[in-house]
Amino acid sequence: MNDKAQGLIHVVEDDANVARLITGTLERFGYRHAVFSSGGDFLRQLRAQAPDLAILDLGLPDMDGMEVLQQLRNRYRFGLLIATGRVDTYDRVMGLELGADDYVVKPFEPRELIARVRSILRRYQPEPQIDDSSLRVAAFAGWRFECATHRLVSPDGVEDTLSLAESQLLTAFLERPNQILSREQLLSGRDVSALDRSIDLRVSRLRKRFEQGGHSGKFIKTVYGAGYLLAATVSWS
Known part of the structure; x- marks a missing residue:
């Protein structure tokens, strides 16, 4: 895959030395980029142009990175990589819960950063439209899921739209x-x-998506030491 065709990466980092390290790495691998030293500057720029991926520091001078994440996932759909020096696992878990695609802990190796950038960008590439399979609708345990729109409909008719990562996982x-x-x-x-x-x-x-409104997500079962299993009958239309 040609990195130069990957698009634009926004780096949201107030530490000038770390920002130079990240942008230098991106440049060596052919990525375009823009740097923002505050969450406010980054959010304002999004009104004019959204990136293909944002590398976001959690410790910003004007607002908490978690707040930035919440605003992004409520309004935009592009890749999000957390770059944090926080050692508390809670912060990384919370970032993923709020919709980040992955995280990298400072200090990090340049090749690790690029590997995670590539992985996230691949997830957001449009899938080739070969047939009508993307228009399929799955019915299971009283739920309906529309692959093309990422729309999930509960047994009592309440609709919700999944993120790209959630849709890929459910599919x-x-x-x-x-x-x-x-x-x-x-x-x-x-x-x-x-x-x-x-x-x-x-x-x-x-699972939490299924549990909203008092429903159960217990049909997604953990098989310890092996992985996960969807315990339900699925019909496609």
């Missing part, structure tokens, strides 16, 4: 119901570290 389950799927299978062969448990957090977020 993987629905295409192979009642089968144990490993973390690698659920990531569809994307870059994954043996120590990276972000897929577990994505499954947790997906």
Whole structure:
């Protein structure tokens, strides 16, 4: 894949030295970029142009990075990579819960940064339209899921729109119901570290979608030491 065709990356980082490290790495691999030293400047720029991916520091001078994440996921759809020096696992977990696609901890190796950037950008590439399979609708356990619109409809008719990552995860389950799927299978062969448990957090977020409104997400089962399983009958139309 040609990195120069990947599009624009916004770097939201108030530490000038870290920003230079990130942008220098991006330049070496052929990525275009813009740098913002505050959350406010970044959010204002989005009104004119949204990037293909944003690398976001959580410790910004004018607002908390978590607040920026919430605003982004409520209004925009592009890749989000957290770059943080915070050692508390809670911050990283909360960032993923709020919709970030991945995180990298400072100090980081340039190649690790690029590997995570590439992985996220691949998720947001439009899928080739070969047939009408993307128009399929899955029915399971009283729920309906529309692949093309990412729309999830509850048994009592309440509609919700899933994020891209959530939709890809649910589709993987629905295409192979009642089968144990490993973390690698659920990531569809994307870059994954043996120590990276972000897929577990994505499954947790997906379960919470089903639990809204007093429903149950227990049909997504954890098979300890093996992966996850969707325990439901699925019909496609």
